[in-house]
Amino acid sequence: MTAQVLPELQMSAPRPVRPGQGPPVSAPVVAATAWRVLVVDPDIGDPLADQLRRHGHEPVGVTQGSAALQRHADADLVLLALELPDLDGLEVCRAIRSVSRVPVIIVTARQSELDCVLGLQAGADDYVTKPYGTRELMARIEAVMRRAQWQPTAVEEIRHGSLLIDVNSRRVSVDGAEVALTRKEFDLLCLLASYPDTVVPRKQLLKQVWGDSWSRRTVDTHVSSLRGKLGDSGWIVTVRGVGFRLGHR
Known part of the structure; x- marks a missing residue:
């Protein structure tokens, strides 16, 4: 399964009611969250x-x-x-x-x-x-x-073969050697590692890692950088037309 995107949408405001009148028949029913x-x-x-x-x-x-x-x-x-x-x-x-x-x-x-x-x-x-x-x-x-x-209690550590991600300290190591990542590189890797063997759509990665501040090649640039720092391009697999998944070295 891929990660679920939690949207930030604005809710409709309820229609004001004049004194002495009941709510109009067509008054909107405001949901807890708009989807x-x-x-x-x-x-x-x-x-x-x-x-x-x-x-x-x-x-x-x-x-x-x-x-x-x-x-x-x-x-x-x-x-x-x-x-x-x-x-x-x-x-x-x-x-x-x-x-x-x-x-x-x-x-x-x-x-x-x-x-x-x-x-x-x-x-x-x-x-x-x-x-x-x-x-x-x-x-x-x-x-x-x-x-x-609903999200389960956050894990403290993610292991995937020789890859180790310490979520709390935001440290990553491969074969025991620490890998220095930027904040966004860590967030991207942690998201992919949270759903191993599952393709995460490119648009979903953009929304969850970068929100509204991103360019068209943002994901590609960070994926390329991650592959270089992890020492093997096989750690992140491109699924053409869909997105990316964590691979096996």
């Missing part, structure tokens, strides 16, 4: 998008699985239908999960227990059947995102 939601469904309708916006989220709709594979990296959450015109929804889910930890909720008319099991085995975080209530869907979104944000 960018990729809705993958050939039957995308305005009601779902409107409800997501009303709860403070930013919906983006696509109708095909191929489009979902291209755009999921920009999303904080994916609502995925299984009935897609070009690809099987389960295959889309597996493909997303192979390169990303973005939360996926399957939203489908398939109601059998087997379909639910297959969806969860494909990597979905939750499975919702149609028809569903808006409150239920929003509650499930909040529950899934809470789980995605």
